[in-house]
Amino acid sequence: MDDASFFSFRLSLQVALLATVIVAITGGVTAYLLATRRFRGKTAVEVLVTLPLVLPPTVTGYYLVVLLGRHGWLGSALEAVTGGSIVFTWWAAVLASAIVAFPLMVRTTQAAIESVDRTMIDTAYTLGYSELQTALRVVLPLARRGILAGVSLAFARAIGEFGATLMLAGNIPGRTDTMPLAIYSAASSGDWGRAHGLVAVLTLASAALLYAAHKLGRVRW
């Protein structure tokens, strides 16, 4: 693998892993709240959370550019505080990947948490466990397979992210060209040797990770 390809590989892993960690925490908490709370506007929240799953990634990316660009209300506020913009940095790739992967984590985890028998939760409460303790000691272990499935799906989606990343982070060689972008560049410039190599590495890495997650999740009580 040449240096540029290795950079793309490393950047993709870095972006996908970081995005997955962010999504696992924020998506996990969101899923728990959606699974256990009833509140006004819950359906609207669920629709909003799921939207990046059905929208073309370029549309999601467009929203992110509008929001986080130099003239966007969040982007300009961020620039006023930090002095810089997130757009066209590798952090933009992390954010784009995280937003696109978020619904997969939330929907899968929410379903897993909802499938935990209510009696188990009630039993823990009557035995003196707080909601947080019950979530960590009962709900999390019992919903573990679904949560792991959510995490691995989120990772798979994050490492393959293209459209939203292109919109927000651009395709800057040596800075923001993650593997999917590098593959696109290689293929569109006729560098098939490089494209083949990158595709093979991305496929193998994704398959290995999904296999590991599948094995981890196969615990039977």
Add this chain to the structure above:
Amino acid sequence: MVTPRLSAHLVKRLKGFELDVAFDLGPGISVIFGPSGAGKTLTLKMLAGLLAPDAGRVALDGRVFFDAADRRGTVPPQGRRLGVVFQGHSLFPHLTVRQNIEFGAPGQDPARRGARVAELVQLFRLGGLEERRPSQISGGQQQRVALARAIVGRPHALLLDEPFSALDHPTRVAMRLCLSDVMRHLDIPVVLVTHDLHEACSMADTMLVFVDGRLVQRGTPREVVLNPIDDVVAELVHRDHPLPTSDAC
């Protein structure tokens, strides 16, 4: 030692159903008996604090758990110290028998808890099963573990919601004997919910008959079976016993 009393007035309105019951229970086994849909489980959930009544009051030995006049003072289920065993299998499948029982005594000193768990393992005849998962033991053993877990933290009252309904007949009979035996070691109110007359008769010190959200009769099983208060109760207690005799209860 003061023997705790469980007193409750519970009002709950649901779509097409209203529960309004009041009772005061001392130590011993009080059986809430009635047909499906009479409000038995609803009552237990409100006693446990898992569901808020619309009106009424719940107190155990003078300590108020819920008072509609002071909702802010409601004690959550975590603070009530009630042992609860639900219908079916409520054991944690990811924990062993020992871990399930230990789960019932959070925050206790490990050495004391270990001794207490060992005592309960013996009492409920669970020796040799400590390291097994719930899926590796029988239904009767599972319910014995659930009972052990409910009392390991020395609760002030025990609430049992049809705990034996998923078991086959011989196991159910054995479980009733086991429970009666264990109750002799405890001096707390035990509320057992059932729709099974045999179970009610064989377990109850006091029987509370629920029909359609109302407590219609209270007495010993013999009193209820021999002198049902009305036709509905008569139908309930004679359905299983066409000829109520002293053997029935």
